[in-house]
Amino acid sequence: MNDTIAAIATASGVASIAIVRISGPDAYEIARRMSAPKELDAREARLSTIYDMEGEIIDRGILIYFPSPRSFTGEDIVEFQVHGGMVVAQRVLESAIHFGARHARPGEFSKRAYLNGKIDLSEAEAIASLIEARSLDAARILLRQMRGELGRFVERVREGILTVRAYSEVSIDYAEEDIPPDILEAIEAGLQRLSCDMQRVLDSSERRRGLIEGFRIAIVGRPNVGKSSLLNALLDYERAIVSDIAGTTRDTIEEQIRVGTHIVRIVDTAGIRDARDEIERRGVNRSLESIEEADIVIALFDSSREYDEDEDGRILRLIEGFEKERLIVALNKSDLPGRFDTEILAPFPYIEISAKREFTRLMSELEKRLDGFSSSDELMLVNERQMDAVRRCAKQIEEAREPLRRGELEIFSYHLAEAASAIGEISRPYESEEILDRMFSEFCLGK
Numbered sequence: 001m002n003d004t005i006a007a008i009a010t011a012s013g014v015a016s017i018a019i020v021r022i023s024g025p026d027a028y029e030i031a032r033r034m035s036a037p038k039e040l041d042a043r044e045a046r047l048s049t050i051y052d053m054e055g056e057i058i059d060r061g062i063l064i065y066f067p068s069p070r071s072f073t074g075e076d077i078v079e080f081q082v083h084g085g086m087v088v089a090q091r092v093l094e095s096a097i098h099f100g101a102r103h104a105r106p107g108e109f110s111k112r113a114y115l116n117g118k119i120d121l122s123e124a125e126a127i128a129s130l131i132e133a134r135s136l137d138a139a140r141i142l143l144r145q146m147r148g149e150l151g152r153f154v155e156r157v158r159e160g161i162l163t164v165r166a167y168s169e170v171s172i173d174y175a176e177e178d179i180p181p182d183i184l185e186a187i188e189a190g191l192q193r194l195s196c197d198m199q200r201v202l203d204s205s206e207r208r209r210g211l212i213e214g215f216r217i218a219i220v221g222r223p224n225v226g227k228s229s230l231l232n233a234l235l236d237y238e239r240a241i242v243s244d245i246a247g248t249t250r251d252t253i254e255e256q257i258r259v260g261t262h263i264v265r266i267v268d269t270a271g272i273r274d275a276r277d278e279i280e281r282r283g284v285n286r287s288l289e290s291i292e293e294a295d296i297v298i299a300l301f302d303s304s305r306e307y308d309e310d311e312d313g314r315i316l317r318l319i320e321g322f323e324k325e326r327l328i329v330a331l332n333k334s335d336l337p338g339r340f341d342t343e344i345l346a347p348f349p350y351i352e353i354s355a356k357r358e359f360t361r362l363m364s365e366l367e368k369r370l371d372g373f374s375s376s377d378e379l380m381l382v383n384e385r386q387m388d389a390v391r392r393c394a395k396q397i398e399e400a401r402e403p404l405r406r407g408e409l410e411i412f413s414y415h416l417a418e419a420a421s422a423i424g425e426i427s428r429p430y431e432s433e434e435i436l437d438r439m440f441s442e443f444c445l446g447k
């Protein structure tokens with residue numbers, strides 16, 4: 001970590017400002033050679049002419065110097081705020097490289113922050129996820145995590161485990177199978193509490209996964225009910241082919257839309273029926289998979305046609321038993337005379353819409369569901385690595401119970417030690433450089 005790294009921290013493309021960041025022991029010296037002021041004051045924005053390695057003026061921009069250790073990475077950092085578009089920023093970066101910095105690898109700034117003890121791993125991951133978050137609620141959750149909420153959860157669980165272990169240490173002095181019942185009870189209760197806490201966090205993280213990845217919404221129904229028309233209406237342009245020929249859509253079509261404060265993926269599917277040929281059969285299989293993968297399913301029926309036991313019935317059977325937060329039943333084509341026997345839909349609350357005219361009810365239903373997913377204030381695990389650590393911890397705790405009952409306290413204690421180390425991995429895990437590198441390389445460049 002003795003070298004100095006540099007990267008453009010802003011996205012490429014046309015924008016008014018671009019930021020180049022330099023971090024490491026030579027950051028200050030490099031910045032001074034590229035700018036006019038004799039010295040830079042700590043954490044003060046300084047307007048300056050900026051020069052390239054040949055002494056040519058590149059731009060006039062702002063420099064900010066963050067001396068170590070009070071910076072994001074804990075090292076000396078200088079930030080250049082220059083005019084946007086990539087040409088100027090690129091030249092600033094090249095000049096910094098010329099004067100002794102090297103190109104930062106993706107996530108390398110965050111990795112340095114971690115290695116210098118400025119952030120723990122869960123905070124670093126929260127930052128990486130925040131950049132990709134698909135909803136305002138996710139941003140809020142991640143902000144709390146960046147401020148150490150998950151790290152504190154880890155500490156609480158670890159302390160809980162250690163307390164239970166301490167109880168058992170006391171009992172090791174007793175003869176085997178002779179642990180006083182009140183101590184045994186206290187240990188059991190402690191384990192139970194820990195298991196519940198972890199299960200709750202796992203469940204609610206699973207449910208709210210889409211906050212970060214973007215929730216997925218599938219529109220399903222028999223052919224011709226207006227699924228593609230609805231997709232087009234939601235997107236406000238003719239994305240999918242619409243026709244009155246049943247079986248028009250052969251493959252799933254996925255697009256992004258904004259619903260309230262969420263950016264979600266919406267999937268139009270092939271109409272589900274007994275397929276007429278091989279390609280349609282594959283399309284229908286994809287539709288069925290979409291139902292499995294969706295966070296919310298919009299089951300669409302056609303009010304202008306009579307209920308069809310085979311085809312509409314099949315949709316009803318597919319959505320039977322769905323959790324109600326995951327399902328919206330809609331009767332489409334409300335602008336046409338109604339022929340559909342609405343009694344059939346009685347078990348579901350359904351809404352009437354017209355993909356051609358009026359579907360605001362659908363939008364507000366969707367928004368309500370999406371908000372429902374995020375309303376929980378529960379702590380959230382934001383990636384597979386964190387989920388895996390909690391699952392392994394929970395498993396060790398589960399496995400500790402049997403030896404406890406048998407009075408095998410050493411084995412019991414071993415499982416608890418494993419549990420504590422599993423959960424600890426969330427915030428300060430591996431000594432292995434390789435694993436750390438792999439993890440941070442998934443971050444954005446310049447982060």
Ligand SMILES: Nc1nc2c(ncn2[C@@H]2O[C@H](COP(=O)(O)OP(=O)(O)OP(=O)(O)O)[C@@H](O)[C@H]2O)c(=O)[nH]1
Binds near residue numbers: 250
């Ligand atoms: N009057 C009226 N017609 C509609 C409405 N929605 C769709 N349609 C018509 O219904 C027919 C079928 O629409 P599509 O959107 O292609 O239906 P689909 O469900 O995607 O059909 P497949 O792709 O074959 O599964 C088209 O002629 C649409 O114009 C509506 O709200 N009102």
Ligand SMILES: [Mg+2]
Binds near residue numbers: 248
């Ligand atoms: Mg279609």
